[in-house]
Amino acid sequence: MRQHRSDRHAATSDRAGRATIHDVARLAEVSTATVSRVLSGGKPVTAQVADRVRAAAQEVGYRPNPAAQTLLRGSSRTIGVVAPDLGNPYFAEILKGISAEAAADGYHTLVAGTDEDPEREYRSAIELARWVDGLLLCAPRMSAPRLKEVAAAGRKLVLINRVLRHPSVGAVVVDYHHGVRLLCEHLGSLGHKRIVYLEGPPNAWSDQQRQRGFRTAEAAGQTIIRVPCGSSLRDGYGAVDEALTHRPTALIAFNDHVAVGVLSRLRELGITVPDDISVAGVDDAPMSAHIDPGLTTYAVSTVELGRRAWQHFNPTAPTNTIHLTGELVVRASTARAARRRRTSQA
């Protein structure tokens, strides 16, 4: 007993999807070519034949084998998305946006998380490149030469929050330099002169852009102290104690998740925000408007990010770098700097 089965009852739902085009052709008494023509549509076929084919296809529950179609067409109608941390809401939202756009155009989305590991990132990208029509790398940490390897291994490469000098690689980046400048100016206008920056992951291009913003602030006379941290809530929580040893009047976190961790630890320590210290984040996560105190941050739309990234996959689109500018959102976590206590040794 193999593929065949003329029993009518079992057809509709039993092994739906396993039938081949030959089964349909046999049942409709036409050639496989005709079946293909009917089902792909827009081809010259007699209405009567078309109906017979469709009925047969329905009956056996035929769905074309996508691997066969891919092999033939040379396109899987699939894109790949690689992100450092799929659990991070920021990347989750980007994934949501891009996969929705892709689905609307009939594309599937393959994902891979890399746990911030540049090596796994590279391997995942190379691996997926062979499958997909286009590859989207979110905040890739790998080196530029490897990025170029990936570009060469695949059809189309698009980067989010990373730039690469390469003729065929598109990118969508948030202007974090601008964001940090806005944040620093805001804090400066509130009298803050001594600010700790809780740094993001090493190798993160977007952290380097923030650093540029801080250098601008330093040139303008502000004091910026850099403390290694990371990108998650826990990282923020864990970096507070060291940050405080530098006696800042304000903290700027790599992103809002870090900032939430920071607020949590400060609360534990009995330090009031914003009275004792101001805190700001970056990215405007959904929760940032809803926590207490509301978080001052730099807001960029992740849906816009996803949408723009998808546009890059349009073959007619120019392969350039799109810069997205956000805006300062001032909430309750920042306020006028507390007068520095002369000697505030605990």
Add this chain to the structure above:
Amino acid sequence: MRQHRSDRHAATSDRAGRATIHDVARLAEVSTATVSRVLSGGKPVTAQVADRVRAAAQEVGYRPNPAAQTLLRGSSRTIGVVAPDLGNPYFAEILKGISAEAAADGYHTLVAGTDEDPEREYRSAIELARWVDGLLLCAPRMSAPRLKEVAAAGRKLVLINRVLRHPSVGAVVVDYHHGVRLLCEHLGSLGHKRIVYLEGPPNAWSDQQRQRGFRTAEAAGQTIIRVPCGSSLRDGYGAVDEALTHRPTALIAFNDHVAVGVLSRLRELGITVPDDISVAGVDDAPMSAHIDPGLTTYAVSTVELGRRAWQHFNPTAPTNTIHLTGELVVRASTARAARRRRTSQA
């Protein structure tokens, strides 16, 4: 100028990945069969030939075409994950967990978000079913008959937070009945007798399980008032005003995200948690321990969920329903019920 190119320089990185097995065979002066044998490993080949093949493959940057392999093997080494909302951190974490497990075993992960739409959910599932070796549906909203159709259309179906009477469908579910009972007992012991439940999405099986828990609480003498809400932060924010018209002493939200929205709105209204009203969530989101006040909730490990789900894809695993039990986490958002004011009309 088509596929061929004997220029040595261009080989390594230029069009890496586009070379076919024939290119390698030609360069190594062997048959394609031998190339295949060498590259798939474990086949009898002379060491010398193997070296020559590997060198040739390296030189032209050969990577096998996955569509061809899939067509031949009948397996894409890919699983599909469908979730109502990819941006929701709960599903993002499940996706992270499952895709990490899958990747560790050499499987890829296809994703689809459905925006809570049962119709799109069904279509995505049917679509993916043809591609993948296994399908994971997170909290599916579609009807049982349709679920069975999906099960029939694909190779292996696993459900998260939904059960289905079907011999070949596995499931991993959280015992929300238990969770809600714990939450109600906890609140009961604090003197709460009038509790509003902010309901989850209609059609959500996991909401029905919570409802069972509430019926148990009602049988034990507590008063539960149900208010339609949803699953997101915004939903929670928006449902508070109606909830308050019922004058509860405590609120239980469908999940922690909803609860955060609730806390936010209560704060706006000048209502203090837990002094004026207690609030609890479900799922123990990462932020729940870090917000103010810390959220009392029912905690289940999403990584455990993902890991168990992956186990179901092991062909030797029994196709049963795994029940995951969580635990009550008491934090600052719940406290003894305030003495009811006789007439507290605003």
Add this chain to the structure above:
DNA sequence: CTGAAAGCGCTAACAA
């Protein structure tokens, strides 16, 4: 141990 040939399921070119 290696090569030749068949064929996975489908679509496109060419005939009829």
Add this chain to the structure above:
DNA sequence: TTGTTAGCGCTTTCAG
């Protein structure tokens, strides 16, 4: 309008 045929890139018999 329809059928026949070739072949996408790979793996796997079956001979040698």
